[in-house]
Amino acid sequence: MLSHHHQAIARAMDLESLHAWKVFSLAFWEEPDHGLDSERQGELFHAGFLRSRWSLYDLQEHGVESYLSDYQALCLQTVNAxxxxxxxxxxxxxxxxxxxxxxxxxxxxxxxAHPALAEMADEHLLHVLLVRDPQEWQPELAAITLVLSCRCPRHGRLVQRVEEGALSASIDPSTGLITGCRLLDNAGQLERVIRHPDSGANLLGQRLPAWEQARDALLRFFDESSYLRHCHLTFVITEQGLSFVAAEADQLAAHQMHQPLLDNASIDHYLKRLTD
Known part of the structure; x- marks a missing residue:
């Protein structure tokens, strides 16, 4: 079940990989157990996945082979040297x-926030994963996800992380259209939705405002930052365009609720380069 993920960790001998394992381990033990038994938790730990990924990725149904582990996501940063x-x-x-x-x-x-986003939810964050094609050296929008805050009965407050119940909306990079929405329901199970559970706003098929300009700015940044092979950026969408929040490596789960990132050829290439 956990073959190549186990192998990557077993080969972790360099300082960068060991540091990534330390950071992952600390994050793993800071998470709640999400109702998993000790055997399942152990399997996830030794494969480099946080416990919340079991439900977020529906790993019982899909398995882990195509999913980028949290440990691998930390290692991936080293491709930028x-x-x-x-x-x-x-x-x-x-x-x-x-x-x-x-x-x-x-x-x-x-x-x-842009009024169109304010109508959808109280707060939002746009997560963008950029990678560089290792053959053509061209920038690629590998994954774009809009995370919308939700009022979660399980936590009794507004939540902004998908691990706690925030809504993840997958964005088509070409059109800026919302193509799918998922969140963890009150029982902690992955659920598909069409409308926001708080605002009632219809989400599926909505287009992000001024997406063409936003996409061009993202590609121009990465094209001119040719020293970077991979990066993950977070923004707020305003009436003036994208407002930068942070460069983060721990928000990839919002993307993988919709698509396994190891299916991306460029990401797979860079990870194999690190372990070869």
């Missing part, structure tokens, strides 16, 4: 992003 600093240093990253997107000043707080 020393240039990963551009993403991990908040000041440097902010200066770079300001050439392409809005970047709030220190202390300014989050930018106001």
């Amino acid at each position: 020393k240039y990963q600093t551009v993403l991990t240093d908040p000041v440097l990253c902010g200066h770079v992003m300001a050439n392409y997107f809005q970047v709030p000043e220190d202390g300014e707080g989050a930018m106001a």
Whole structure:
């Protein structure tokens, strides 16, 4: 069941891989058990997956082979080598992003959401995964997901992470259309929805505002940042365009609720490059 994931961890001997394993291990034990028995938790741990992924990816139905593990997601950052600093240093990253997107000043707080997004949910985040084709060296929008906050009875508050019950909406990179919506229901099971559970707003088939300009800005940034092979960025959509929030590596679950990331040839190539 967990073959190649086990092998990747067993081969982790370099400092970067061992550091990734340490970061993953700490995150694993900080998560709740999500109702899983000890045997299942052990299987997930030794394959490099957080416990919440069992329900988020419906692993009982789909298996794990095509899914990027949380450990692999951490290792993937090393393909950028020393240039990963551009993403991990908040000041440097902010200066770079300001050439392409809005970047709030220190202390300014989050930018106001576009009215179209405010009608959907109280809060939102747009997660964008960019990779570079290793053969043609062209930028690729590998996955785009809109995460909408929900009022979760299980937590008794507004939640913004899919692990806690926020809604994940898959975005078609070409058109900006919402093509599918999923969330964890009150029983912690993966559920498909068409409308937002709080606002009642219809989501399926809606187009992100000014998507053509947003897509062009994303591709221009990555095309001109040719030293990067992979990055994951988070934005708020405003009336002025994309407002940069952070470069994060721990938000990939929102994408994989819709599509396993190891099915992407470029991501698979870079991971194999790290282990060869």
